[in-house]
Amino acid sequence: MAGENCLVANDWICGEYLRSRSQELTDATVEHIWITAVSVLIGLAVAFPLALLARRGRHFAGPVLGLTTVLYTVPSLAMFSLLLPLFGLSAALVVTGLVLYSLTILVRNVLAGLEAVPPEAKEAAKGMGYGPARLLWEVELPLALPALMAGLRIATVSTVALTTVGSLVGKGGLGNLIEDALPSLFKAQVLTASVLCVLLAVAADLLLLGVQRLLTPWTRIRATAGPDRGALIAKVEAG
Amino acid sequence: MGVVGDAWTWLTTGSNWSGESGAAHRLAEHVYVSGVALALACAIALPVALYLGHLGKGGALAVNISNVGRAVPVFAVLALFMLTPLRNSGYWPTIIALVLFAVPPLLTNAYVGITEVDRAVVEAARGMGMSGPQLFARVELPLAYPLIMTGLRSAAVQVVATASIAAMVGLGGLGRIITAGFNTYDTAQVFAGAVLVAGLALVAEGTLTALDRLLSPLRRRRRA
Numbered sequence: 001m002a003g004e005n006c007l008v009a010n011d012w013i014c015g016e017y018l019r020s021r022s023q024e025l026t027d028a029t030v031e032h033i034w035i036t037a038v039s040v041l042i043g044l045a046v047a048f049p050l051a052l053l054a055r056r057g058r059h060f061a062g063p064v065l066g067l068t069t070v071l072y073t074v075p076s077l078a079m080f081s082l083l084l085p086l087f088g089l090s091a092a093l094v095v096t097g098l099v100l101y102s103l104t105i106l107v108r109n110v111l112a113g114l115e116a117v118p119p120e121a122k123e124a125a126k127g128m129g130y131g132p133a134r135l136l137w138e139v140e141l142p143l144a145l146p147a148l149m150a151g152l153r154i155a156t157v158s159t160v161a162l163t164t165v166g167s168l169v170g171k172g173g174l175g176n177l178i179e180d181a182l183p184s185l186f187k188a189q190v191l192t193a194s195v196l197c198v199l200l201a202v203a204a205d206l207l208l209l210g211v212q213r214l215l216t217p218w219t220r221i222r223a224t225a226g227p228d229r230g231a232l233i234a235k236v237e238a239g
Numbered sequence: 240m241g242v243v244g245d246a247w248t249w250l251t252t253g254s255n256w257s258g259e260s261g262a263a264h265r266l267a268e269h270v271y272v273s274g275v276a277l278a279l280a281c282a283i284a285l286p287v288a289l290y291l292g293h294l295g296k297g298g299a300l301a302v303n304i305s306n307v308g309r310a311v312p313v314f315a316v317l318a319l320f321m322l323t324p325l326r327n328s329g330y331w332p333t334i335i336a337l338v339l340f341a342v343p344p345l346l347t348n349a350y351v352g353i354t355e356v357d358r359a360v361v362e363a364a365r366g367m368g369m370s371g372p373q374l375f376a377r378v379e380l381p382l383a384y385p386l387i388m389t390g391l392r393s394a395a396v397q398v399v400a401t402a403s404i405a406a407m408v409g410l411g412g413l414g415r416i417i418t419a420g421f422n423t424y425d426t427a428q429v430f431a432g433a434v435l436v437a438g439l440a441l442v443a444e445g446t447l448t449a450l451d452r453l454l455s456p457l458r459r460r461r462r463a
Contacts, residue, residue: 070441072396073396073437073440073441073444074400074436074437074440074441075399075400075401075403075404075414075436075437075440076400076403076404077400077403077404077406077407077414077417077433077436078403078417078432078433078434078436078437078440079433079437081417081420081429081430081432081433081436082430082433082434082437084426084429084430084433085242085243085426085430154309157306157309157310158309160310160312161309161310161311161312161313162312163312164312164314164315165312165313165314165404165407167314167407168407168417168418168421175312175314175315178314178315178318179318179407181318182318182321182408182409185321185322187322190315190318190319190322191319193315194312194315194316194318194319197312197315198310198311198312198315201309201310202310205310
């Protein structure tokens with residue numbers, strides 16, 4: 001009974017709200033995850049070739065880095081509005097805006113990662129007869145992975161937060177719930193959606209950290225240099 | 240594209256610039272709120288970061304605050320402010336939110352800038368008999384200057400961007416032109432407002448870049 005009263009009393013924290021609107025909350029969270037994931041994946045797919053292009057020399061690096069930096073300067077509300085004539089009120093509008101934002105961080109990190117690959121490693125691979133494609137895929141990419149993943153984590157966390165602004169065109173995931181609740185000053189909904197947003201960002205960050213650890217097992221061995229190191233290497237070799 | 244032409248017409252129509260909700264007043268609001276917030280954020284973040292950097296302690300905290308900041312949506316923070324008594328205090332909800340988001344980049348960059356100063360240079364200055372304050376003012380601060388200014392630039396851009404989101408919760412600033420356009424299905428006005436907001440952000444970035452070059456302590460020394 002006390003639970004139902006909190007909806008009437010407009011408390012900040014309300015169990016009854018969570019129970020009665022669980023479907024609405026789940027839908028908004030799913031939309032939020034969906035928009036974020038698609039944006040970051042497209043961002044990565046666009047940023048990677050751009051970084052490879054920027055690596056080819058100063059003539060390419062200047063325009064690529066300059067353009068992505070200028071895009072990052074444009075405020076999100078303006079970005080979504082500027083894209084409006086092109087896409088109309090759609091999820092594609094929000095996704096495009098978020099992709100453009102993620103490019104700055106992703107291109108810089110992929111580039112930094114690729115440039116930090118030791119030249120000896122590349123020379124050795126070339127000497128072993130690796131072609132450019134195999135060199136990139138089997139030597140450079142794994143060694144650039146920590147920097148790439150660091151960029152991916154920053155881009156994902158910012159994208160989760162920025163997605164809320166998409167509620168301007170009705171495609172903001174949890175942001176929609178915040179916007180809906182504002183006119184009626186519905187405290188429980190604003191607080192719940194905000195907290196879910198932050199939790200989503202933290203969860204995505206931890207997930208990507210886990211992925212990074214799985215993809216780069218060698219960094220873990222180096223990190224635990226100490227008496228256990230021999231045992232660890234033995235275990236890895238056995239596995 | 241018809242929208243671009245219509246937006247140009249909107250921007251060049253005098254009546255759209257006058258009055259309480261006109262572009263001129265919104266622009267003034269935007270600049271005022273952003274300026275006050277940036278000044279407050281500098282007043283809070285820079286002394287703390289520079290002092291901690293000089294001591295070489297407490298950096299993990301600065302960097303972590305900055306990372307957590309990315310995860311918190313501006314829109315959510317402003318919406319939460321609007322549900323508290325703060326909503327009746329004019330520009331303050333926006334200013335407080337802006338300060339909150341401008342402090343982390345300022346803090347991280349200033350702290351990292353001071354601690355990244357070459358230890359050999361610091362030791363040499365000590366060996367020459369410089370006191371703590373002298374070391375700070377003549378060695379650490381000039382060498383950390385580029386990173387401090389980078390932090391200031393990213394904070395300024397963030398502040399201008401955040402000030403436009405204030406419109407989504409019904410507060411002032413240039414964003415109001417965009418949200419008002421949305422409410423009346425006036426795409427030309429939405430586009431015109433977006434051009435103004437984006438333009439202001441680019442002008443802010445450009446001004447600070449120019450200021451950065453003008454004030455750079457290393458440049459002055461080279462000229463002298």
